[in-house]
Amino acid sequence: MTVRQDDRLLDGPLLPVRCRRCDAEVLVRKASWEQTSIQWNAAARAACTGLSGDPHATCPALRSAIQEAALTGAIAVME
Amino acid sequence: MTATEPDAVRAIEAEAVSSRFARGWHCLGLAEKYRDGKPHTVNAFGQKLVVFTGADGETNVLDGYCRHMGGDLSQGTVKGNEIACPFHDWRWGGDGRCKKIPYSRRVPLRARTAAWPTMVQDGLLFVWNDPEGNKPPDEVTIPVIEGATRDDWTDWRWTETTVHTNAREVIDNVVDMAHFFYIHKSFPTYFKNVFEGHVATQIMRGRSRDDAREQRDGGGGGGPRMLGNSSVASYHGPSFMIDELTYHYEGYDLRSVLINCHYPIDQDSFSLHSGIIVQHSDALPPEAAEATARKLSDFILTGFEQDIEIWRNKTRIDNPLLCEEDGPVYQLRRWYRQFFVDVADVAPEMTDRFEFEIDTTRPVESWQREVEENLARREAQGASA
Structure with a gap:
């Protein structure tokens, strides 16, 4: 069971976004304004303080940082 | 191969299915079923197992074959513990040791068979499978x-059915938003996945689908109108999914918990179980809740049958071709892989948190149109009949 790569990442890779509240850096991809992929690592997860409530919610501070990165063009929105 | 030439034919790739079975807790169904004082045959993890409850009330799982001359223990008799x-x-004994040979003065050395750790929780029997032989952490x-x-x-309403394909197919549903519309006649409007550690979650909200109302409401028609549903469904390990599923009706919410779980029989088949409990409320007194649980259970079973029909005819595919409105199949399978490697080989990428939220704008537009077309067609047929 080899782990394969999602082909969609060839069209648009994950790019780093840093949260201004906790300084965690995650990898993000946005296929559209409404679609978001967020890849965490252990360091970012340990740093984040915004996930203590609902474990399935996106950290609000990180969500803002991603929104800003998308608006400034730091990450491309593919549509 | 490279996927760079846009007009090259896309090949479907599928490696041979691994002969290894997932590490983790697997539910064997209602604990009560195994407490009848009789041994039960369970084919799981490529083996025959015997499940029995001793006089002490402990339910045990052993390899099905006696180490003496290979007799089938699941055809035997429970005597004491x-x-x-x-x-x-x-x-x-439940610890896997031979306790007694009535016609012999002593039990030989090395008279030990494989025993699986068990757990009874919430009326369900779980067995721990670990190819490395470690205890559950x-x-x-x-x-x-x-x-x-x-x-x-309500009490559990439980169903079991055998499916003749590899269990990865049922796992893939965690990320497969679109099949809920096309196969299960539901209408997702919000869809997100979060994978972290040994938990994989699907958050879905949906609206009621007017062109499928008869199916959903069991043909009653007269009851309160269903508006939609909210679901948070998590696999805890490789096989046991708990779905906190709330149906929103005009005026009240109906809370239920749905279990969708399985254990592998062998590489090409698995035992698929569903369980449902429904909360009583002012709007749903005990008897009505029981009736609803029964109806939902039938509905889930219908859903399984719809999946099974697809699985029966589809091919295994390691390299699905995805559009941007599909969920994270590859990342889900990366998460799922942690259960098929030694604990020492579980890589951070398999367990690190990953979030994926689908943009449902286009799916919702497209599905709304399709629902309207279905309704218009039905009305036209009704008028001509």
Whole structure:
């Protein structure tokens, strides 16, 4: 069971976004304004303080940082 | 191969299915079923197992074959806390040790068979499978389901069915938003996945689908109007999914917990189970809740049959071709892989948190149009009939 790569990442890779509240850096991809992929690592997860409530919610501070990165063009929105 | 030439034919790739079975807790169904004083045959993890409950009330899982001459223990008899082989009456304890051979003065050395750790929780029997033979770690748990033991919820309605394909197919559904519309006649409007550690979650909200109303409401028609549903469904490990599923009706919410779980029989088949409990409320007194649980259980079983029909005819595919409105199949399979490697080889990428939220704008537009077309067609047919 080899782990394969999602082909969609060839069209648009994950790019780093840093949260201004906790300084965690995650990898993000946005296929559209409404679609978001967020890849965490252990360091970012340990740093984040915004996930203590609902474990399935996106950290609000990180969500803002991603929104800003998308608006400034730091990450491309593919549509 | 490279996928760079846009007009090259895309090949479907599928490696041979691994002969290894997932590490983790697997549910064998209602614990009550195994407490009838008889041994039960369970084909799981490529083997025959015997499940029996001793006089002490402990439910045990052993390898099905007696180490003496290979007799089938699941055809034997429970005697005290032991299972007696039908062939020569050798007695095996839940710890896997031979306790007694009635016709012999002593039990030989090395008289030990494979025993699986078990757990009974919320009325369900779980067995721990680990190809490395380790005990279940404390942090790898199945969460307690509050409603399962409360008086204001119904008892489990449980179903079991054998499916002849590899269990990865049922796991893939965690990320497959679109199949809920096309296969299960539901209408997702919000869809997100979160994978972290040994938990994979699907958050879905949906609206009621007017062109499928008869199916959903069991043809009653007269009841309160269903508006939609909210679901948070998590696999805790490789096989046990707890779905906190709320149906929103005009004026009230109906809370239920749905279990969708399986254990592998062998590489090409698995036993697929569903369980449902429904909360009583002012709007849903106990008897109505029971009736609803029964109806939902039938509905889920219909859903399984719809999936099974697809699985029966589809091919295994390791390299699905995805559009941007599909969920994270590859990342889900990366998460799922942690259960098929040694604990020492579980890589951070398999367990690191990953979030994926689908943009449902286009799917919702497209599905709304399709629903309207279906309704218009039905109306036209009704008018001409």
